[in-house]
Amino acid sequence: MNASGIAVAAEHLTKRYGALAAVDDLTFEVPAGQLVAVLGPNGAGKTTTLEILEGFAAPTSGTARVLGADPRRGGRAWRARIGLVLQSTSLEAELTVRETLALYARLYPAPRPVGEVMSLAGLTGDAQTRVGVLSGGQRRRVDLAIGIIGQPEVLFLDEPTTGLDPEARRRTWHAVQDLTAAGTTVILTTHYIDEAGYLADRLLLISAGRLLADTTPGRLRAQGGPPVVRYPLRDPALTPDLPPGLACHYDPHARALVIRGGDVAGALRDLLAWTGPRSLDLSAIEVGPASLEDAYLTAIGELPGSTS
Amino acid sequence: MTDTAMRRLPSAATLLLAQIRYQAKLLAGGRAVVIGVGLPVILLIASSTRQAHPSAADIAGYACFGLTLTAWNTYGVRLVAAREAGVLKRWRATPLPRWCYFLGRIAACVIVAAIAGAATVLAAVLLYHTHLSTSAWPGALAAFVLGGTAWAAAATALSAAIPTAEAAAPTLMLIYFPVIIISGVFGSISEPHWLYTLATYLPAQPLAGAVTSALSHPPGTPLLPVRDVAVLAAWAAAGLATAIAVFRWEPHRPARPRPPRR
Numbered sequence: 001m002n003a004s005g006i007a008v009a010a011e012h013l014t015k016r017y018g019a020l021a022a023v024d025d026l027t028f029e030v031p032a033g034q035l036v037a038v039l040g041p042n043g044a045g046k047t048t049t050l051e052i053l054e055g056f057a058a059p060t061s062g063t064a065r066v067l068g069a070d071p072r073r074g075g076r077a078w079r080a081r082i083g084l085v086l087q088s089t090s091l092e093a094e095l096t097v098r099e100t101l102a103l104y105a106r107l108y109p110a111p112r113p114v115g116e117v118m119s120l121a122g123l124t125g126d127a128q129t130r131v132g133v134l135s136g137g138q139r140r141r142v143d144l145a146i147g148i149i150g151q152p153e154v155l156f157l158d159e160p161t162t163g164l165d166p167e168a169r170r171r172t173w174h175a176v177q178d179l180t181a182a183g184t185t186v187i188l189t190t191h192y193i194d195e196a197g198y199l200a201d202r203l204l205l206i207s208a209g210r211l212l213a214d215t216t217p218g219r220l221r222a223q224g225g226p227p228v229v230r231y232p233l234r235d236p237a238l239t240p241d242l243p244p245g246l247a248c249h250y251d252p253h254a255r256a257l258v259i260r261g262g263d264v265a266g267a268l269r270d271l272l273a274w275t276g277p278r279s280l281d282l283s284a285i286e287v288g289p290a291s292l293e294d295a296y297l298t299a300i301g302e303l304p305g306s307t308s
Numbered sequence: 309m310t311d312t313a314m315r316r317l318p319s320a321a322t323l324l325l326a327q328i329r330y331q332a333k334l335l336a337g338g339r340a341v342v343i344g345v346g347l348p349v350i351l352l353i354a355s356s357t358r359q360a361h362p363s364a365a366d367i368a369g370y371a372c373f374g375l376t377l378t379a380w381n382t383y384g385v386r387l388v389a390a391r392e393a394g395v396l397k398r399w400r401a402t403p404l405p406r407w408c409y410f411l412g413r414i415a416a417c418v419i420v421a422a423i424a425g426a427a428t429v430l431a432a433v434l435l436y437h438t439h440l441s442t443s444a445w446p447g448a449l450a451a452f453v454l455g456g457t458a459w460a461a462a463a464t465a466l467s468a469a470i471p472t473a474e475a476a477a478p479t480l481m482l483i484y485f486p487v488i489i490i491s492g493v494f495g496s497i498s499e500p501h502w503l504y505t506l507a508t509y510l511p512a513q514p515l516a517g518a519v520t521s522a523l524s525h526p527p528g529t530p531l532l533p534v535r536d537v538a539v540l541a542a543w544a545a546a547g548l549a550t551a552i553a554v555f556r557w558e559p560h561r562p563a564r565p566r567p568p569r570r
Contacts, residue, residue: 054401056558076317080403090394094337095330106326107402109317146398 007032007154007185008053012062015048015209022048024209025062030202032153035176035186037200039193039296045209046189047087050156053187054084066154080108083152085160087189089139091146093132097123100131101145108150120178121145122171137164144172148179155179157188161195173199193293197221207300217292224295226261230286231271233257238278245270260290320405327404327412328419335378335386335420344378344424349431356436367432368519369493371448372455375425376488376512379456381480383417384463388476391467392559400557410555414464414548418456425452429523440523447522447531454540455515461547462511468554487512514539 008030015023023045030036038046051057052064055071064071069078091100098114105111118124121141126134131142144160157176161169169192176199180186190196196203197217205213205220213220233239233256242250242257249259249267259267264287275282290298335341348370355362355370362370390396399409429448432438463480470476488494490503491512498504507513514536521533 056397056401076403076405079401080317082401084401086394086398088394090398092334092390092395094334103326103330104402106318107323107404150403 005032006030006065007034007067008036008187009065010049010053010062011064013049013052013059013064014061015045015052015057016060021209023052023059026206026209026211027062028204028211028214030185030187032185033180033183034201035180035188035199036202036204037196038187038189038204038206039196040206040212041300044206046206047158048209049206050158050187050189054082054156055079080150081153082156083147083150083154084156085143085147085158087158087162089136089143091131091139091142094130096128096130097134097142097145098127100142101149104146105149110151111149112151114149117145117149120148120175122168137168140164141168141172144175148175152184154185154187157186157190159189159191161190161192169195193291193296197292205296205299213299220295220299221289221292224290224292224298226290227264227288228261228286228290228294229257229259229264229267229271230254231257231275231282232284238280241278243270243274246274260294317403320408323404324408324412324415327408328415331413331416332419335383335416336423341378341382341420341424344374344382344421345427347377348374348424348428352428352431353435361436361438362432364438364524365496365516365520367429367438368448368516368523369495371425371428371452371519372493372512372516373488374428375421375452375456376459376484376493376515378424379417379421379459380463380484381477383421383460384467384470384480385473385476387413387464387467388470389473391556392473394559396557397559406557410464410551414457414460417460418453421456421460422449422452425456425519438523441525443525443531444523447525448519451515451518451522451532451536451540454537454544455511455518458511458515458540458543458547461544461551463547465547465550465554468551468556471560491516508535509539511540511543 006029010026010028013023013026014021026045026049038049040046048057052059053066053071055066055074058072066074067078067081074082095103097118101114101117105114115124118127121144123138123141123145126138131139134142140160140163144157147155147157161172164172173195176186176188188196188199200217203213203215203217203220204211205215215223233250236255239247239250246257246259249257251258257271268287271285272282351373352362352367352370355366396409400406426449429440433440466480466483467476470479487510490497491507491510493512493516497507514533518532518536518540521529521536522531525531
């Protein structure tokens with residue numbers, strides 16, 4: 001960390017593969033203790049950015065500083081202050097969970113106790129199980145446990161909950177929250193917008209390697225556009241029967257009517273007028289502000305009708 | 309500087325020993341190493357149907373077969389598989405000195421390979437009452453260690469050129485069997501002369517020669533032939549130097565990342 005309390009800094013960071021800019025002129029700073037989620041579609045440059053910050057890749061131009069050091073030149077002492085969970089699982093299958101964690105714990109000057117880490121990652125019941133026979137989700141937890149066993153000051157999490165069941169995701173979220181509460185700086189990439197909304201203090205939206213927005217979950221949602229009326233329409237046989245004023249709002253991917261903005265009261269009137277004679281269940285109808293996911297898709301220009 | 313950073317990092321020697329123990333456990337625990345220990349003993353027993361007592365050259369040949377199977381094939385395949393699974397990348401990101409991982413992996417391989425070679429010699433002693441002089445064991449072990457280092461170093465160097473885990477076994481075998489056969493590990497080959505000469509510069513024939521010499525050890529001769537030792541040492545040094553220069557920690561990846569979704 002530098003004197004100003006900045007844990008991670010990128011300045012005009014660029015990474016090119018031939019003509020393609022995987023990361024294109026990124027500039028941002030992350031104060032110590034903050035949890036920043038890096039969001040973007042596949043191929044946006046999230047993992048490449050993380051790999052530069054972790055010291056695996058050199059930028060084509062620009063600079064990266066993590067805990068005040070150039071990640072490419074970080075020595076043992078620097079690496080002891082960094083933790084990471086790679087995008088894919090990277091474990092030897094032959095050792096047990098406890099053996100694996102004890103092996104990695106030995107590398108650090110002040111490791112967390114193995115039992116504590118297993119408890120935090122929800123692995124206590126698997127202590128004597130060989131890693132090779134664990135499920136994909138359990139292996140992901142071992143990855144996380146290895147990432148935090150050295151008590152890192154900066155933790156890089158590259159899609160850490162991909163493949164986890166909802167209960168395991170929640171447990172991981174709580175573990176990450178415990179770390180940030182203790183002052184750990186976390187850089188997280190994820191495709192789960194709810195995860196970013198739940199955990200992150202701040203969001204960096206990246207597309208085609210460029211920074212589209214540096215915002216917070218609250219601000220992004222507020223910028224997400226007008227209120228939305230959602231009405232799930234699971235039975236495709238009903239859609240030809242929709243009046244033109246509603247049919248234009250049918251989203252076949254979501255299998256729902258999604259009415260954005262405009263006259264909400266009028267939209268609800270039209271909807272009730274259509275559902276009433278058909279005795280359709282209205283219990284699933286939702287009226288509210290744009291979801292964080294809608295706001296994210298609008299920001300990256302992926303939502304139908306979005307202009308960005 | 310934080311509390312964590314100010315605390316002393318574990319010593320490199322401690323970490324190296326832990327790495328050797330860990331890597332040896334992984335290598336010896338794998339099913340593939342059973343081939344390195346078991347197959348040469350089975351071949352030794354099978355060969356006894358032709359002759360009552362195997363010669364020192366036969367025992368040395370089978371011992372070298374077991375050793376090289378372990379130090380070249382088993383080790384090389386596991387190294388590439390670990391790299392492609394991201395295991396090496398993960399280790400690279402830890403405070404473990406990189407040379408510790410590298411050296412730990414090779415040292416563990418040499419230990420397990422030497423045990424595989426020694427198992428064949430022990431089987432010959434137990435099954436056929438082969439008489440060994442007092443200097444035979446230390447001489448053979450020295451040859452096993454040197455030969456294991458040469459083969460493991462060469463496999464480490466070659467691993468950088470193998471792109472996938474699936475390609476590892478075929479690539480290593482394609483090199484391994486011709487070298488082993490022309491080197492006379494399963495029976496001496498003296499013709500054609502150029503092939504014999506070539507084999508003396510490869511790491512199998514000098515290894516088999518050194519072990520044969522250690523096991524038979526004629527009076528008045530050096531325990532290990534100087535030329536064989538020199539060739540093996542050269543392979544070990546060249547293999548290590550090449551491995552250090554070209555070693556890959558990260559999985560191979562496509563030349564370009566996927567284009568962004570539009």
